[in-house]
Amino acid sequence: xxxxxxxxxxxxxxxxxxxxxxxxxxxxxxxxxxxxxxxxxxxxxxxxxxxxxxxxxxxxxxxxxxxxxxxxxxxxx
Numbered sequence: 599x600x601x602x603x604x605x606x607x608x609x610x611x612x613x614x615x616x617x618x619x620x621x622x623x624x625x626x627x628x629x630x631x632x633x634x635x636x637x638x639x640x641x642x643x644x645x646x647x648x649x650x651x652x653x654x655x656x657x658x659x660x661x662x663x664x665x666x667x668x669x670x671x672x673x674x675x
Contacts, residue, residue, distance in 0.1 A: 629672040636661035
């Protein structure tokens with residue numbers, strides 16, 4: 599999970615980019631923070647670079663496959 603201290607440093611957007619789920623190793627469409635939908639682990643990724651692969655971290659059977667979703671998008675993407 600991503601955390602922040604000052605809400606003034608973030609602004610809310612309602613774009614579709616926050617709904618899309620990305621597979622491990624897929625090219626990151628935006629720079630920002632991505633959250634694993636299965637376990638809540640978060641990572642920072644740069645646009646045009648691959649998201650971490652399936653060997654990045656382990657999941658239990660209940661958590662399912664690793665699936666990345668954008669939670670904070672950077673201005674510079």
